[in-house]
Amino acid sequence: MFDALLLLSFGGPDKPEDVRPFLENVTRGRGVPPERLDEVVEHYLHFGGVSPINALNHAIIAAVQQQFASAGTELPVYFGNRNWHPMVEDTVARMSGDGVRRALVFPTSAWGGYSGCRQYDEDIARARAAVGEGAPELVKLRQYYDHPLMVDAVADAITEARATLASAHRDSARLVFTAHSIPVSADVAAGPPDLGGRLYSRQVQEAAQLCAAAVGVDDFDVVWQSRSGPPQVPWLEPDIRDHLDALASAGTEAVIVCPVGFVSDHLEVVWDLDTEARERAAELGIGFARAATAGADHRFARMIVELVAEHTEGVAARRLGALAQLGCTVDGAPCAVGCCEPVRRPR
Ligand SMILES: CC1=C(CCC(=O)O)c2cc3nc(cc4[nH]c(cc5[nH]c(cc1n2)c(C)c5CCC(=O)O)c(CCC(=O)O)c4C)C(CCC(=O)O)=C3C
Numbered sequence: 001m002f003d004a005l006l007l008l009s010f011g012g013p014d015k016p017e018d019v020r021p022f023l024e025n026v027t028r029g030r031g032v033p034p035e036r037l038d039e040v041v042e043h044y045l046h047f048g049g050v051s052p053i054n055a056l057n058h059a060i061i062a063a064v065q066q067q068f069a070s071a072g073t074e075l076p077v078y079f080g081n082r083n084w085h086p087m088v089e090d091t092v093a094r095m096s097g098d099g100v101r102r103a104l105v106f107p108t109s110a111w112g113g114y115s116g117c118r119q120y121d122e123d124i125a126r127a128r129a130a131v132g133e134g135a136p137e138l139v140k141l142r143q144y145y146d147h148p149l150m151v152d153a154v155a156d157a158i159t160e161a162r163a164t165l166a167s168a169h170r171d172s173a174r175l176v177f178t179a180h181s182i183p184v185s186a187d188v189a190a191g192p193p194d195l196g197g198r199l200y201s202r203q204v205q206e207a208a209q210l211c212a213a214a215v216g217v218d219d220f221d222v223v224w225q226s227r228s229g230p231p232q233v234p235w236l237e238p239d240i241r242d243h244l245d246a247l248a249s250a251g252t253e254a255v256i257v258c259p260v261g262f263v264s265d266h267l268e269v270v271w272d273l274d275t276e277a278r279e280r281a282a283e284l285g286i287g288f289a290r291a292a293t294a295g296a297d298h299r300f301a302r303m304i305v306e307l308v309a310e311h312t313e314g315v316a317a318r319r320l321g322a323l324a325q326l327g328c329t330v331d332g333a334p335c336a337v338g339c340c341e342p343v344r345r346p347r
C-alpha cells in the first residue's frame with residue numbers, strides 16, 4: 001500500500017559557508033529584518049556553523065529503521081528538508097527514481113499553523129511538481145503534539161530536569177513551557193476557518209496542560225521564544241526572557257523550562273534557551289533547568305512507527321487532546337479550505 005516513509009524537516013547548515021545561503025532560503029520574502037539575520041548568523045557560527053538538527057534527524061531515522069527492522073517492516077526511510085540539503089525536491093526525485101509510488105511523510109513539526117503544518121504541505125506540493133509526471137503520491141501523517149508517547153517522553157524529561165536543580169528548589173521550581181513564537185496574525189489564521197483560529201497556541205496550551213498533568217503539576221506557564229519579526233509586528237508573547245524577569249520579581253527561585261514546542265534540541269533550543277535564557281536566569285539569581293526534547297527518546301521513534309501503522313495496519317489513532325485531529329494531507333493539499341492560510345508579511 002505504501003512503499004516508503006519520508007522524514008520531512010526544516011534543514012540547517014552543516015558548515016560555516018552554508019549559514020548565509022541557508023538563512024536566505026528560510027527568510028526569502030518573509031520580512032525578517034537584516035539585523036535579526038546578522039544575529040542569527042552569529043548564533044550558528046557560535047556552534048561552528050553546524051546546526052544540530054541534521055544529526056538529530058539522522059538519529060531519529062536510525063531509530064525508526066531499527067524498529068522497522070525488528071518488526072519485519074520493509075519500508076525504506078528517506079530524508080528531505082525545506083531549507084537545506086538534502087532538499088525535499090531532490091529527495092522526492094530520488095524516491096521517484098527508486099520506483100516509490102506512494103509514501104507516507106512524517107513532518108518534524110507536531111503542530112498546526114502555517115509554519116508547522118501548511119508550509120510542509122507546500123513543500124510536498126513543490127517537490128512533487130518539480131518531479132512532474134510520475135511523482136509519488138505523498139500522504140502526510142497527522143499532527144502528534146498530544147500523542148501519549150510524546151507526552152510520556154516530555155513528562156519524564158521534566159522529571160529529569162527537576163532532579164538537576166539544587167535540592168532546596170526541587171519542589172518549588174516553576175514549570176515554564178516554551179514554543180516558537182509566530183506572528184499573532186499567523187496564530188489567528190491557524191486552523192480550519194470554522195474552528196475559530198488560534199489553533200497553534202491552543203495546541204501548545206493543550207500539550208503543556210497534558211505534560212504538566214502527567215508530572216502532577218497544575219500551575220504552569222506557557223511562553224514563547226525565538227521571535228524573528230520586525231518590532232512593529234505583534235508576535236506571541238511573553239518572550240521567555242521577559243517572563244524570567246517577571247517571575248524573579250515575583251519571588252520565584254527556580255524554573256524548569258520545557259521546550260514542548262520543539263521535537264529536538266536544535267539551534268533555537270541550544271541557543272535561545274541553553275545560552276540566552278540560562279544566562280538571564282543566572283543574572284537574576286534563579287535556578288534554571290532545561291528539560292530535554294522528546295526526539296532523542298525511544299518513545300518518539302515508537303510514536304512514528306505507530307503513526308505509520310495507523311495507515312498501514314489500521315491501528316487506532318491514540319491521542320490525549322480534545323482539539324480537532326488535523327494535519328493528515330494528500331499531495332500537499334491543505335487540511336481544509338482556508339486552513340492556516342499564509343499571512344501576507346510587511347516589506
Ligand atoms: C512554528 C515554528 C517552528 C516549529 C515547527 C517546525 O519545527 O517546523 C519552527 C522551527 C524551526 N525554526 C528554525 C530556524 C529558523 N526559523 C526562522 C524563522 C521563523 N520560524 C518561524 C516559526 C517556526 N519555526 C517563523 C514564523 C519564522 C519567521 C520567518 C518565517 O515566517 O518563516 C529562522 C530565520 C531567522 C530567525 O529569525 O530566527 C530560522 C533560522 C529551525 C531550525 C533550527 C536549527 O537550525 O537547528 C526549526 C526546527
Ligand SMILES: [Fe+2]
Pocket residue numbers: 180
Ligand atoms: Fe523557526
